[in-house]
Amino acid sequence: MITMPKPVVAAIVAMLAASVYVQVAAAEVDASRGEAIGAGCLACHGIEDFRNADPPYRVPKLGGQAATYLVNALQGYRNGARSHPIMSAQAKSLTEQQIEDVAAYLAGLGSVAVTAGGSDGSAPAAARTCAACHGQNGISLSPTWPTLAGQHEDYLVYALEQYRDGKRKNGVMMPVGGMLSDADIEVLARYYAGLEGLETTTKD
Numbered sequence: 001m002i003t004m005p006k007p008v009v010a011a012i013v014a015m016l017a018a019s020v021y022v023q024v025a026a027a028e029v030d031a032s033r034g035e036a037i038g039a040g041c042l043a044c045h046g047i048e049d050f051r052n053a054d055p056p057y058r059v060p061k062l063g064g065q066a067a068t069y070l071v072n073a074l075q076g077y078r079n080g081a082r083s084h085p086i087m088s089a090q091a092k093s094l095t096e097q098q099i100e101d102v103a104a105y106l107a108g109l110g111s112v113a114v115t116a117g118g119s120d121g122s123a124p125a126a127a128r129t130c131a132a133c134h135g136q137n138g139i140s141l142s143p144t145w146p147t148l149a150g151q152h153e154d155y156l157v158y159a160l161e162q163y164r165d166g167k168r169k170n171g172v173m174m175p176v177g178g179m180l181s182d183a184d185i186e187v188l189a190r191y192y193a194g195l196e197g198l199e200t201t202t203k204d
């Protein structure tokens with residue numbers, strides 16, 4: 001066994017501890033840092049029934065979406081899987097750390113209805129396959145998948161058309177969208193929008 005003088009051992013231990021600390025600090029998600037960024041987001045996402053300019057669907061509700069999904073969505077705008085001029089610009093202006101922080105902040109505002117478990121609607125036949133991921137009540141079963149319950153109907157229609165047309169790129173949802181007719185999309189969007197769930201994110 002090699003024996004090192006005590007001060008050397010102490011120095012190595014201190015060095016290791018410092019490097020571990022730095023790594024942890026850099027990866028730590030901080031919702032309070034995300035609050036300052038989030039204020040800008042709420043200028044659109046915090047206004048009930050605020051509309052996208054063209055086409056004029058309503059800005060999606062975020063209250064009740066999990067942080068993991070919010071991060072995925074923002075990365076999608078950044079890497080081109082999703083295209084929307086304003087959201088792409090927003091996402092590209094943020095660092096990876098800021099995306100994590102603002103997602104934690106927005107997810108922390110939550111939704112009372114999602115936390116309470118939502119409502120049970122009578123699901124149309126077209127929703128049978130969706131439940132495996134998006135839940136029986138439209139509340140997602142994993143934080144990587146979006147909750148659909150309570151989302152704006154016109155945004156849901158727009159999102160499903162985007163997958164069907166290959167404009168929003170996702171390996172899971174493009175084939176799902178490809179199987180849906182216009183009538184299916186209409187029925188599904190109305191059904192999910194009518195369930196209790198997502199809320200327009202507000203600070204209070």
Ligand code: HEC
Nearest residue numbers: 040041043044052059060070073074082084086087090102
């Ligand atoms: C000028 C209005 C506006 C601002 C400001 C804005 N958003 Fe958006 N956001 C939108 C619109 C419109 C969409 C829907 C875009 C689309 O069709 O993909 C969207 C979509 C999103 C989505 C995807 C939601 C989903 O269900 O997939 C997330 C996440 C999001 N925004 C987060 C943010 C964050 C975080 C900020 C602040 C850094 C922000 N937004 C700022 C208008 C805005």
Ligand code: HEC
Nearest residue numbers: 126129130132133144145146156159160170172173176188
């Ligand atoms: C195997 C799991 C799975 C199944 C089954 C599934 N989805 Fe999805 N869904 C996802 C994932 C993952 C995303 C996020 C994809 C992305 O990042 O664009 C998503 C996104 C969506 C979105 C966009 C939500 C938003 O906030 O932008 C809608 C709408 C949607 N799904 C509807 C449906 C419908 C309707 C069905 C059934 C016909 C269905 N999904 C079946 C996994 C699934």
